[in-house]
Amino acid sequence: xxxxxxxxxxxxxxxxxxxxxxxxxxxxxxxxxxxxxxxxxxxxxxxxxxxxxxxxxxxxxxxxxxxxxxxxxxxxxxxxxxxxxxxxxxxxxxxxxxx
Amino acid sequence: xxxxxxxxxxxxxxxxxxxxxxxxxxxxxxxxxxxxxxxxxxxxxxxxxxxxxxxxxxxxxxxxxxxxxxxxxxxxxxxxxxxxxxxxxxxxxxxxxxxxxxxxxxxxxxxxxxxxxxxxxxxxxxxxxxxxxxxxxxxxxxxxxxxxxxxxxxxxxxxxxxxxxxxxxxxxxxxxxxxxxxxxxxxxxxxxxxxxxxxxxxxxxxxxxxxxxxxxxxxxxxxxxxxxxxxxxxxxxxxxxxxxxxxxxxxxxxxxxxxxxxxxxxxxxxxxxxxxxxxxxxxxxxxxxxxxxxxxxxxxxxxxxxxxxxxxxxxxxxxxxxxxxxxxxxxxxxxxxxxxxxxxxxxxxxxxxxxxxxxxxxxxxxxxxxxxxxxxxxxxxxxxxxxxxxxxxxxxxxxxxxxxxxxxxxxxxxxxxxxxxxxxxxxxxxxxxxxxxxxxxxxxxxxxxxxxxxxxxxxxxxxxxxxxxxxxxxxxxxxxxxxxxxxxxxxxxxxxxxxxxxxxxxxxxxxxxxxxxxxxxxxxxxxxxxxxxxxxxxxxxxxxxxxxxxxxxxxxxxxxxxxxxxxxxxxxxxxxxxxxxxxxxxxxxxxxxxxxxxxxxxxxxxxxxxxxxxxxxxxxxxxxxxxxxxxxxxxxxxxxxxxxxxxxxxxxxxxxxxxxxxxxxxxxxxxxxxxxxxxxxxxxxxxxxxxxxxxxxxxxxxxxxxxxxxxxxxxxxxxxxxxxxxxxxxxxxxxxxxxxxxxxxxxxxxxxxxxxxxxxxxxxxxxxxxxxxxxxxxxxxxxxxxxxxxxxxxxxxxxxxxxxxxxxxxxxxxxxxxxxxxxxxxxxxxxxxxxxxxxxxxxx
Numbered sequence: 018x019x020x021x022x023x024x025x026x027x028x029x030x031x032x033x034x035x036x037x038x039x040x041x042x043x044x045x046x047x048x049x050x051x052x053x054x055x056x057x058x059x060x061x062x063x064x065x066x067x068x069x070x071x072x073x074x075x076x077x078x079x080x081x082x083x084x085x086x087x088x089x090x091x092x093x094x095x096x097x098x099x100x101x102x103x104x105x106x107x108x109x110x111x112x113x114x115x116x
Numbered sequence: 117x118x119x120x121x122x123x124x125x126x127x128x129x130x131x132x133x134x135x136x137x138x139x140x141x142x143x144x145x146x147x148x149x150x151x152x153x154x155x156x157x158x159x160x161x162x163x164x165x166x167x168x169x170x171x172x173x174x175x176x177x178x179x180x181x182x183x184x185x186x187x188x189x190x191x192x193x194x195x196x197x198x199x200x201x202x203x204x205x206x207x208x209x210x211x212x213x214x215x216x217x218x219x220x221x222x223x224x225x226x227x228x229x230x231x232x233x234x235x236x237x238x239x240x241x242x243x244x245x246x247x248x249x250x251x252x253x254x255x256x257x258x259x260x261x262x263x264x265x266x267x268x269x270x271x272x273x274x275x276x277x278x279x280x281x282x283x284x285x286x287x288x289x290x291x292x293x294x295x296x297x298x299x300x301x302x303x304x305x306x307x308x309x310x311x312x313x314x315x316x317x318x319x320x321x322x323x324x325x326x327x328x329x330x331x332x333x334x335x336x337x338x339x340x341x342x343x344x345x346x347x348x349x350x351x352x353x354x355x356x357x358x359x360x361x362x363x364x365x366x367x368x369x370x371x372x373x374x375x376x377x378x379x380x381x382x383x384x385x386x387x388x389x390x391x392x393x394x395x396x397x398x399x400x401x402x403x404x405x406x407x408x409x410x411x412x413x414x415x416x417x418x419x420x421x422x423x424x425x426x427x428x429x430x431x432x433x434x435x436x437x438x439x440x441x442x443x444x445x446x447x448x449x450x451x452x453x454x455x456x457x458x459x460x461x462x463x464x465x466x467x468x469x470x471x472x473x474x475x476x477x478x479x480x481x482x483x484x485x486x487x488x489x490x491x492x493x494x495x496x497x498x499x500x501x502x503x504x505x506x507x508x509x510x511x512x513x514x515x516x517x518x519x520x521x522x523x524x525x526x527x528x529x530x531x532x533x534x535x536x537x538x539x540x541x542x543x544x545x546x547x548x549x550x551x552x553x554x555x556x557x558x559x560x561x562x563x564x565x566x567x568x569x570x571x572x573x574x575x576x577x578x579x580x581x582x583x584x585x586x587x588x589x590x591x592x593x594x595x596x597x598x599x600x601x602x603x604x605x606x607x608x609x610x611x612x613x614x615x616x617x618x619x620x621x622x623x624x625x626x627x628x629x630x631x632x633x634x635x636x637x638x639x640x641x642x643x644x645x646x647x648x649x650x651x652x653x654x655x656x657x658x659x660x661x662x663x664x665x666x667x668x669x670x671x672x673x674x675x676x677x678x679x680x681x682x683x684x685x686x687x688x689x690x691x692x693x694x695x696x697x698x699x700x701x702x703x704x705x706x707x708x709x710x711x712x713x714x715x716x717x718x719x720x721x722x723x724x725x726x727x728x729x730x731x732x733x734x735x736x737x738x739x740x741x742x743x744x745x746x747x748x749x750x751x752x753x754x755x756x757x758x759x760x761x762x763x764x765x766x767x768x769x770x771x772x773x774x775x776x777x778x779x780x781x782x783x784x785x786x787x788x789x790x791x792x793x794x795x796x797x798x799x800x801x802x803x804x805x806x807x808x809x810x811x812x813x814x815x816x817x818x819x820x821x822x823x824x825x826x827x828x829x830x831x832x833x834x835x836x837x838x839x840x841x842x843x844x845x846x847x848x849x850x851x852x853x854x855x856x857x858x859x860x861x862x863x864x865x866x867x868x869x870x871x872x873x874x875x876x877x878x879x880x881x882x883x884x885x886x887x888x889x890x891x892x893x894x895x896x897x898x899x900x901x902x903x904x905x906x907x908x909x910x911x912x913x914x915x916x917x918x919x920x921x922x923x924x925x926x927x928x929x930x931x932x933x934x935x936x937x938x939x940x941x942x943x944x945x946x947x948x949x950x951x952x953x954x955x956x957x958x959x960x
Binding site for chain 1: 434458813
């Protein structure tokens with residue numbers, strides 16, 4: 018079971034960060050915290066969540082199993098999948114400010 | 117045909133599992149002994165009471181094929197109507213019913229049950245076990261599927277079928293815009309069928325994790341099992357949002373609780389979110405098993421091993437997760453914020469990467485092998501051509517500006533048919549032609565199958581390729597006439613003509629299957645010279661699959677080399693010397709032998725239980741809500757009888773598995789299959805709870821301005837009531853961990869206290885649920901928690917009854933373990949509910 022937990026940890030973290038950022042963005046837009054959209058505060062909040070999510074991958078990568086066999090490689094690859102997905106799917110937080 | 121040189125398992129097996137070989141026995145004697153124990157009863161009664169995975173898997177697939185034919189006939193009616201611009205073949209309401217039922221049948225009554233059936237039929241054979249983990253659950257799933265499907269079909273015959281499209285978007289499907297029972301048929305019928313999906317997901321998950329042959333590590337199991345594991349987990353997480361949405365919409369239609377009514381604090385977009393939280397993963401739920409079948413078939417057809425086993429497993433993992441981050445791309449045109457569009461557009465593009473990894477791995481496998489053009493290979497190539505085109509139009513639709521142009525046009529209809537027929541139907545046809553010898557024991561008659569393939573390919577692309585153009589020219593989906601657009605006529609007429617060609621092709625395919633089963637010559641064992649365990653048995657496959665369970669020594673062999681040794685009982689747990697249905701349970705990661713599970717025999721209980729649920733559904737449809745509540749009494753009683761059937765009985769001594777190994781039976785071990793199954797069910801249940809919480813959060817953000825509470829959850833008495841519930845349940849969770857009769861009695865008492873407090877809150881402190889969506893959601897959450905407390909109390913009463921009967925002692929836990937798990941879950945959801953609803957009050 019621990020191996021399975023290692024395997025899904027990275028993608029689960031992506032799902033968590035993705036949900037958090039999407040939820041925070043929805044709240045910020047609905048609350049109209051700034052007349053021009055998200056505004057500086059909203060954007061800072063989303064970027065902070067994104068960066069914190071990326072930082073959370075560091076311990077995951079450090080505890081990922083090491084070794085030559087597939088049972089070692091898979092959890093490692095899965096962590097990188099989660100990290101890559103977090104970078105790619107949430108990068109719009111640095112590029113878009115409008116609601 | 118030459119031999120495949122190596123097994124599909126990965127090479128670095130550490131093989132810590134060693135089992136001494138059992139003495140060789142007479143194969144025919146073992147066969148007779150096992151058949152006597154595992155076979156179905158004879159006659160019609162035998163059909164009703166069957167719980168065997170081979171019977172039920174085939175029954176699932178056969179029934180799904182019938183529904184596919186019905187859905188196909190409906191599509192013919194649609195194409196006939198659209199062949200001319202002012203088609204008078206169908207009136208608008210009937211046309212609406214037909215296209216709604218076409219989509220609903222193909223998704224819920226064909227695709228999902230077909231993949232469930234394939235998994236149920238194939239997985240035990242592939243993993244080296246004798247049945248699924250919970251045979252009665254398999255049967256219950258089948259009957260729920262059949263009855264739910266029949267309810268929907270009967271509605272069509274009486275002209276009251278759903279007519280709002282298979283998305284059932286609100287407000288079109290609410291009581292105002294869709295009076296009558298049409299929408300209720302969909303909501304209740306589909307939810308009834310979904311019992312089958314959740315049941316299948318639970319047992320597929322448990323079977324893969326706990327019933328692999330000893331020594332078959334997770335990283336070495338056949339790829340189909342990885343695909344099915346991903347699928348079953350997706351079903352556990354994907355279906356609950358739709359169940360939640362369906363329950364909310366039915367409550368709104370039946371009792372006026374306004375979850376989706378913007379005039380009373382609701383929002384129609386909540387339905388879209390809940391629907392597509394299920395709907396998009398659904399596409400991958402359908403695709404993954406088909407991809408799993410291809411990953412089994414391609415290496416055998418190409419006389420080689422799969423290329424990139426590890427990369428494919430990683431791709432499956434990526435797909436399982438990423439597919440839950442795409443749902444909003446179905447909602448790009450509803451006016452959501454730009455940044456959200458960018459998130460989901462990026463995720464929709466990204467998901468193409470793991471899909472491409474698999475496609476390249478399959479192409480690479482063909483490249484390194486020597487492809488032989490047997491009939492399954494034709495359908496594999498049909499898949500490549502069709503699915504890749506569907507995938508590419510999917511990437512086009514992931515791009516927001518294009519999506520805005522093509523949304524709800526025939527382009528989308530074409531895309532989804534390329535993905536679903538390319539990604540599911542072609543692989544399923546490959547699977548049918550590949551595994552039919554194992555089902556029928558017969559050899560196919562050459563010629564007709566190949567002709568059917570070419571007719572299907574021509575008919576499919578003739579119908580749907582041109583439909584992209586129809587969509588780009590602006591034709592919306594789901595219209596029945598287009599008198600002002602003569603430019604669409606020739607395109608639609610062409611699609612209609614080729615759709616009949618497609619139907620002829622499918623009819624030829626089915627005829628080919630029938631001819632093989634009825635007139636085919638006897639096939640030899642393992643005709644494809646495959647390396648996997650599904651072929652290491654006699655054909656047609658016996659009811660018990662393996663006379664003895666494959667051991668690590670057998671996993672290193674090809675199927676052909678392992679079959680005789682297994683038939684002679686040289687593997688583990690040979691025969692059925694005690695006349696019981698026994699199977700070997702192993703550990704999750706390394707597949708170490710753990711214990712022996714004793715499975716139930718043939719029984720009509722699943723039929724009775726599903727029929728009782730069916731009565732409840734029918735009474736709900738008839739609007740007899742009080743009677744429907746009463747109908748739940750026999751459901752509860754039958755569940756009790758079901759649980760009694762799991763009570764320990766007879767010889768509970770250790771079972772001889774191998775000369776050097778005796779293992780305990782499941783009543784005396786922890787964790788048993790039942791505990792793993794309940795854990796899997798709680799994953800689905802937890803997702804249902806999260807879906808409700810999503811509703812609370814969504815409406816709190818979108819419609820924050822609520823009417824002030826009348827009775828009010830802010831009052832001191834409400835706070836005291838909530839506190840009492842929290843304390844009682846927290847104590848119950850702690851007390852339930854003590855395995856004594858007194859502790860269980862106290863657990864029962866604490867649950868009853870919590871239940872009474874909740875009822876008092878509901879009836880004296882909460883506002884009328886019809887007043888505002890927020891009140892309605894609070895009532896639903898209270899109902900959800902209340903049902904769980906009631907179930908916990910019933911489980912505690914059941915455990916007390918087991919104590920009274922002497923079925924629980926120092927070695928045997930009975931249902932105590934299940935009670936502990938359930939009580940912990942109930943306490944957790946109750947505490948979270950109190951916190952979330954409390955925070956909602958404080959923040960508003």
